[in-house]
Amino acid sequence: MWSSPFITTPTTVSQIMLRVLIALFPGIALYVWYFGPAILVSITLASITALACEAAMLKLRNRPLKPFLSDNSALITGWLLALSIPSLAPWWLVVVGTAFGIVVAKHLYGGLGNNPFNPAMIGYAVLIISFPMHMTHWISPHGLGGIELSFAEQLNYIFSGVLPGGSTLDALTTATPLDTLKTQLHLGLPVDAIREMPIFGYLGGKGGEMVAIGFVIGGGYLLLTRVINWVIPATYLGTLFAIAAIFHLADPVHYVAPLFHWFSGAAMLGAFFIYTDPIGSPNSHKGQVIYAAGAALLTYLIRTFGGFPDGVAFAALLMNICVPLIDAYTQPKVFGKKGGGK
Amino acid sequence: MRQLFKFHGGVHAETHKAESTRTPIAQCAIPSKLVIPLHQHVGNRAVPTVQVGERVLKGQIIGRPEGRLSSAVHASTSGTVSAIDMQTVAHFSGLPDLCVTIIPDGNDEWIPHSGVDYKQTPHTELRHRLREAGIVGLGGAVFPSDMKSYSNKHKIKTLVLNGAECEPYITCDDLLMRERAADILHGAEVLRELLYAEEVLIGIEDNKPEAIAAMQQAVNDDRHARMEVIAVPTLYPGGGAKQLIRVLTGIEVAAGVRSTEMGVQCFNVATAWCAWRAITYGEPLLARIVTVTGNVERAQNYEVLLGTPVDELVVQAGSKPDTYKHIMGGPMMGVDLPSGAVGVTKATNCIIEASPAMFPPPQPAMPCIRCARCADVCPAELQPQDLYWFAKSDNFGKTQEFSLFDCIECGACAYVCPSHIPLVQYYRYAKNEIWQREKEQQAAELARERHEYRQFRIEREKQEKAERLAQKEKAALAAKPPAATPLPVAADQNADPNNTLQMRVDTDIARSNMQMRIDAATARAKEQAAAAQPKNTVALTPQQQAEIAEIEARRAKFHANASHSGADDESSKQ
Numbered sequence: 001m002w003s004s005p006f007i008t009t010p011t012t013v014s015q016i017m018l019r020v021l022i023a024l025f026p027g028i029a030l031y032v033w034y035f036g037p038a039i040l041v042s043i044t045l046a047s048i049t050a051l052a053c054e055a056a057m058l059k060l061r062n063r064p065l066k067p068f069l070s071d072n073s074a075l076i077t078g079w080l081l082a083l084s085i086p087s088l089a090p091w092w093l094v095v096v097g098t099a100f101g102i103v104v105a106k107h108l109y110g111g112l113g114n115n116p117f118n119p120a121m122i123g124y125a126v127l128i129i130s131f132p133m134h135m136t137h138w139i140s141p142h143g144l145g146g147i148e149l150s151f152a153e154q155l156n157y158i159f160s161g162v163l164p165g166g167s168t169l170d171a172l173t174t175a176t177p178l179d180t181l182k183t184q185l186h187l188g189l190p191v192d193a194i195r196e197m198p199i200f201g202y203l204g205g206k207g208g209e210m211v212a213i214g215f216v217i218g219g220g221y222l223l224l225t226r227v228i229n230w231v232i233p234a235t236y237l238g239t240l241f242a243i244a245a246i247f248h249l250a251d252p253v254h255y256v257a258p259l260f261h262w263f264s265g266a267a268m269l270g271a272f273f274i275y276t277d278p279i280g281s282p283n284s285h286k287g288q289v290i291y292a293a294g295a296a297l298l299t300y301l302i303r304t305f306g307g308f309p310d311g312v313a314f315a316a317l318l319m320n321i322c323v324p325l326i327d328a329y330t331q332p333k334v335f336g337k338k339g340g341g342k
Numbered sequence: 343m344r345q346l347f348k349f350h351g352g353v354h355a356e357t358h359k360a361e362s363t364r365t366p367i368a369q370c371a372i373p374s375k376l377v378i379p380l381h382q383h384v385g386n387r388a389v390p391t392v393q394v395g396e397r398v399l400k401g402q403i404i405g406r407p408e409g410r411l412s413s414a415v416h417a418s419t420s421g422t423v424s425a426i427d428m429q430t431v432a433h434f435s436g437l438p439d440l441c442v443t444i445i446p447d448g449n450d451e452w453i454p455h456s457g458v459d460y461k462q463t464p465h466t467e468l469r470h471r472l473r474e475a476g477i478v479g480l481g482g483a484v485f486p487s488d489m490k491s492y493s494n495k496h497k498i499k500t501l502v503l504n505g506a507e508c509e510p511y512i513t514c515d516d517l518l519m520r521e522r523a524a525d526i527l528h529g530a531e532v533l534r535e536l537l538y539a540e541e542v543l544i545g546i547e548d549n550k551p552e553a554i555a556a557m558q559q560a561v562n563d564d565r566h567a568r569m570e571v572i573a574v575p576t577l578y579p580g581g582g583a584k585q586l587i588r589v590l591t592g593i594e595v596a597a598g599v600r601s602t603e604m605g606v607q608c609f610n611v612a613t614a615w616c617a618w619r620a621i622t623y624g625e626p627l628l629a630r631i632v633t634v635t636g637n638v639e640r641a642q643n644y645e646v647l648l649g650t651p652v653d654e655l656v657v658q659a660g661s662k663p664d665t666y667k668h669i670m671g672g673p674m675m676g677v678d679l680p681s682g683a684v685g686v687t688k689a690t691n692c693i694i695e696a697s698p699a700m701f702p703p704p705q706p707a708m709p710c711i712r713c714a715r716c717a718d719v720c721p722a723e724l725q726p727q728d729l730y731w732f733a734k735s736d737n738f739g740k741t742q743e744f745s746l747f748d749c750i751e752c753g754a755c756a757y758v759c760p761s762h763i764p765l766v767q768y769y770r771y772a773k774n775e776i777w778q779r780e781k782e783q784q785a786a787e788l789a790r791e792r793h794e795y796r797q798f799r800i801e802r803e804k805q806e807k808a809e810r811l812a813q814k815e816k817a818a819l820a821a822k823p824p825a826a827t828p829l830p831v832a833a834d835q836n837a838d839p840n841n842t843l844q845m846r847v848d849t850d851i852a853r854s855n856m857q858m859r860i861d862a863a864t865a866r867a868k869e870q871a872a873a874a875q876p877k878n879t880v881a882l883t884p885q886q887q888a889e890i891a892e893i894e895a896r897r898a899k900f901h902a903n904a905s906h907s908g909a910d911d912e913s914s915k916q
Contacts, residue, residue: 003434003767005753006673006701007355007510011760013708067708113709113761278713283725327728334745335350335584335722336596 013112016227017072020273023221024079027214027269031083034141034207038154039087042094046078049098057107073112077101080120080273084266084313085127086138088149088173091158093134097123117320118280121313128308137173141207144198147171177205177264179309181256190253195260204264212268219272228276231288236271237262239296247304255304266312267299274312280320287323287330295319344572347592349585351719352577353754355510355674357549361641362513362633367521368644370632370658372419376444376649377685378404379431383478384485385411390442396423399453401626404442407473413486414476418628418647421446432652432670432687436680444649455624460532465491468536468621475620476627476688481515481581481610482671484689487617490607491536501539502590502608503530505546505553506574506581509672512692514631515611517643519546519553522615523560527569529614532621537607541568544611545586548573578674579752583608585721597722597748632686634659636669636694636701646686652693653682661695669694673701674753708761716755716765722748726755730765733772738779741772749773809864810897 031039054074058065078098085094101123109115128135142148149157149172153164163169175183177199184194194200203209222228244258261267266274275281275295282291295315302311381387388405392398398417405415421444428438460468472488479485481504503526507515519526530542544561546554557571574580574589584595587606595601601608609617612631619625628648632655635641639660646655652668669676670690686693694701716726724745732740749769756765 002678002704003764003770004671004673004675004677004751005757005766006669006676006678006696007757008704008762009353009758009760011758012705012762013711013760016711016713016760067706071708073711111709113711278711281712283712283714283717283727331725331744332717332723334597334724334748335588336594336599336748337745338594 013073014071017076019222019225019227020076021072021079023218023227024083024215024273026217027083027211030210030214031087034210035087035139036142036148036154037151038139038158039082041155041158042082042085042087042089043079045091046082046094046098047075049095050074050078050102053099053102054107057103057111061107061111063111068112071112074102074106077106077119077123080118080269081123083269084120084124085135086173088137088139088154088157089134090161093127093131096130097127100126113279115279116323118274118277118316121274121316121320124313125317128313136175136179137169138176139172140174140199141205144174144206174199176309177208177260178303181260182303182309185254191256192253195256203259203262208265209263212263215268215272219268222272222276228272229285229288231285232276232281232292233271235289235292236275236296237267239293240267240300243297243300247300261300261303265303265310270295270299270312270316274316275319280316280323282323282326282330284327284330284332286332287326290326290330291319291323294322344570344590345592346572346574347589349580349588349721350723351721351754352580352585353719353757354576355578355757357576358511358635359513359516359549362511362635362643363516363552365640365642367517367631368642368658370644370646370650370655372446372448372450372647373650373654374445375424375651376418376421376446376647377429377441377651377683378415378418378444378649379429379439379441379685379687380405380415381431381439382415382484382648382687382689383413383476384483385409385413385489387440388412388415390426390440392417392423392426392442394423394426397421397447398423398444399451401453401455401628403474403626404444407486411486411489412473413478413488414474414626415442416476416626416628416648417442417444418649419444419446420449420451430681430684432677432679432684432690434677441685442649455626457620457622457624460535460621463621465536468532471621471624472617475616475625477613477617477620478627478688479610480612480616480630480688480691481583482675482689482691483583484687487609487613490609491533493537493539493602493607497605498537498539498602498607499541499605500591500607501530501534501537501542502583502587502606503542503544503611503614504581504583504586504608505544505550505557505611506586507550508547508576508578508581509674509676509692510578511635511694512633512672513635514633514643514691516550516553517633518612518615518631519550520556523553523556524564525618526557526611526615527560527564527566528622529616529618530569530609531566532617533607533609533614539607541570542566543590544569544571545574545590546571547576547580549576579721579750579754582721582750582752584750597745627688630686630688630690632690633692634695635692637662637665637697638695646690648687649685651683651685652679655686656682656693656695659695662697664697664699665695666698667696667701669696669701674757675751704764705762707763710761710763713760715758715760719754719758721752721754722750724749726765729772730763730768733768736775738772738776741769742776746772746776 028039051069051074055065055069058068081097081101082094085097101119105117105119105122106115147167157163180197180199181194199205201209204212219233223230240261241258244261247255248257275292282288298315298318299311302308302314380390386409389408390404391406392404398404399420400417402417403414404417407414423442424445425443429441431439431441469488469491473486477487479487505515505519534542544557554571554573561569561571572590579585580589587601587608588594591606593604593606595604616627629645631643632646633643634656638656642659644655668679668682670679671677671692673694710727710730712727714727720726728744729741729746732744746769751766751769753766759765
């Protein structure tokens with residue numbers, strides 16, 4: 001005997017999470033196209049680590065393995081982390097980050113649904129603080145004229161740290177567009193001149209901007225399938241655009257145009273895949289607006305005035321902290337108690 | 343075109359209504375026995391008025407309404423009362439309740455009955471007739487209709503007739519409206535008269551075009567003025583009274599507020615029909631339309647005598663062998679019946695025969711991922727994910743802060759939950775716990791009051807004892823001549839603190855006041871004892887002497903009690 005309702009929609013947690021993974025495909029495909037297949041290696045490493053850690057923690061916590069291993073949430077953590085860090089990096093980098101995310105940020109807080117912080121972003125934060133050097137070696141996109149490694153050579157580097165004779169890591173990799181912008185501004189160059197440099201594309205960085213468009217396509221799929229709602233992406237991107245526009249209009253020499261902020265770094269990944277994580281975001285639409293606007297403001301501040309090249313991850317973590325407070329202050333009024341009959 | 347309003351949330355579940363609307367309402371045969379619960383309505387249980395072995399006639403009252411909020415219960419057909427006892431009833435608690443079992447004689451013999459013309463009858467009598475006819479809300483709430491037909495303080499503008507029938511599978515109102523539209527509207531006129539309502543709005547979900555057409559036809563045929571049939575969008579739970587009122591009028595009736603305070607009253611269409619039969623023909627509520635659907639050969643609506651065992655009803659529809667449960671009501675808010683032996687009640691709008699294939703057991707629940715799909719569909723605009731969290735951790739204060747009691751248990755949240763958490767179950771649990779605790783608190787309060795009063799009484803008695811002892815000694819000393827012996831009596835009569843004290847309340851403040859009064863009274867008594875000349879001790883009438891003796895006797899007894907309870911007090915202190 002169980003109680004009503006006796007029917008439910010067929011939607012499951014596992015299905016929702018699977019849709020998020022599917023939505024990452026276009027971005028990953030474009031990533032492979034522009035930067036080579038090394039990202040697939042780190043995604044595979046992250047997936048294996050995520051599932052292994054998940055299984056181990058479930059075992060330790062005496063939780064059933066099957067329903068939780070098949071809920072796909074660990075894979076999302078792994079994939080998001082792999083996409084947030086350089087793909088040409090020693091194998092242990094992504095393993096350490098994923099393991100920390102799953103073990104500490106997720107399971108030590110009570111597992112699925114109970115983690116106040118986005119596990120992938122925690123993993124990213126740990127890595128960028130502990131291994132800043134490794135976190136700067138981003139593969140140059142195709143067509144920059146640098147040396148390009150074959151897949152076998154990339155694999156060899158990832159697992160044994162050996163580069164083909166004659167090449168150095170510096171020749172193979174480049175700073176990110178956001179990093180370059182920051183450094184060059186520091187050296188006194190105006191924004192216009194900096195953006196003439198070869199690593200910049202039309203909107204953001206060469207290659208990176210296309211990956212960002214891939215994430216937008218995936219985000220559209222998530223919106224259409226109602227896995228996420230429009231409030232967080234729209235508010236986040238809108239606010240980021242507005243702040244960047246104000247600075248850019250006031251001083252175009254020192255502040256880059258808003259579209260650049262949209263299409264470089266992890267802004268699009270954040271807007272559709274990270275800030276929309278339901279577990280660490282507010283429930284009411286009003287709360288989501290505050291949360292996303294705050295995240296956009298922090299992203300901009302960290303990018304423009306902070307010490308780190310990108311601010312998406314730290315903005316996510318800082319806003320995660322605020323969620324209980326935001327929720328407390330944005331409780332929607334219940335039916336019939338909004339004042340006024342009509 | 344009337345402007346309609348929206349309510350927040352709602353879900354579109356598969357309606358499954360077509361199965362049971364292909365054939366007209368059928369008469370369900372008189373069963374082998376009727377199990378009629380005496381508590382089929384909101385309020386006090388009806389009191390049985392028949393004896394075991396008594397022959398009853400169709401329409402005879404077998405349970406009379408008790409108290410203000412109650413309703414009568416009748417014999418649905420003629421026969422013999424075979425038992426009046428506790429039996430399992432159609433209620434989610436699964437607890438037994440008092441039922442009258444009748445073995446029908448098959449004659450279906452009516453008790454003499456007659457109706458009135460509602461236009462010529464005082465409202466008080468109309469309401470009395472509704473109560474005596476056992477008319478209650480047939481939409482599922484079973485609230486006594488007479489109690490809803492007042493309009494003394496609040497001027498009611500709109501009478502809403504609820505024909506929305508938003509729950510999947512249920513079609514009893516649909517068929518009733520198709521077949522008996524004219525009488526439903528007559529009933530609506532009776533209710534409009536009782537409420538002094540200006541307009542009647544009939545809300546029907548737009549997935550019932552035949553019913554809408556039939557009702558519209560009836561409005562036109564009988565030239566009902568200011569009565570409108572309105573097709574409302576099909577959206578569960580649009581048939582909830584508050585949701586329908588919102589859609590039709592834009593008015594939001596908050597939890598704990600009566601819609602009449604906002605100028606609206608709402609009745610189900612079937613209630614209107616029954617009210618018409620009760621007033622005009624004097625026919626009490628003896629049967630209702632029940633949809634039998636789900637895992638059956640012939641899904642259909644039946645007019646079923648109240649008390650008909652569910653097992654005997656579903657057999658007529660051809661319940662299939664793999665049926666593993668009977669759901670009373672719809673799949674969203676229905677009750678998993680504890681047994682097929684329970685009788686159909688006034689609340690039984692539908693019986694869904696459930697097979698494991700149609701209604702598989704719930705999947706194991708996953709943790710809440712705070713996706714807030716539940717909040718998106720909640721018609722009460724609550725935050726179900728927070729309520730769940732608080733209810734789960736027994737944080738009942740917080741559940742109330744988050745408006746738990748505004749929850750109408752429509753089940754929309756649990757329906758959409760991707761983690762398949764039985765959310766409504768958690769809310770019911772929290773509500774029950776809170777009610778239980780309130781009850782316990784009241785009981786504790788009462789116990790505390792009793793205890794404090796007892797403490798006070800013991801103290802008072804001790805003091806009186808001491809006081810009297812002192813007075814006696816004093817009197818013995820002061821009044822050597824035997825003539826003075828009755829003195830203390832006189833003093834006591836004038837100023838016995840007992841007389842005033844017994845009336846007193848038992849709070850601490852009162853107790854300290856009391857102490858002052860006792861002291862004052864003692865002082866006064868002493869003064870009087872010292873000053874008074876024994877003026878009333880000579881030449882006492884026999885009557886006075888008898889009185890004195892009586893007082894003495896009472897006092898002796900009282901002392902004995904006091905000392906006894908004093909000892910008792912020590913031993914019983916826990």
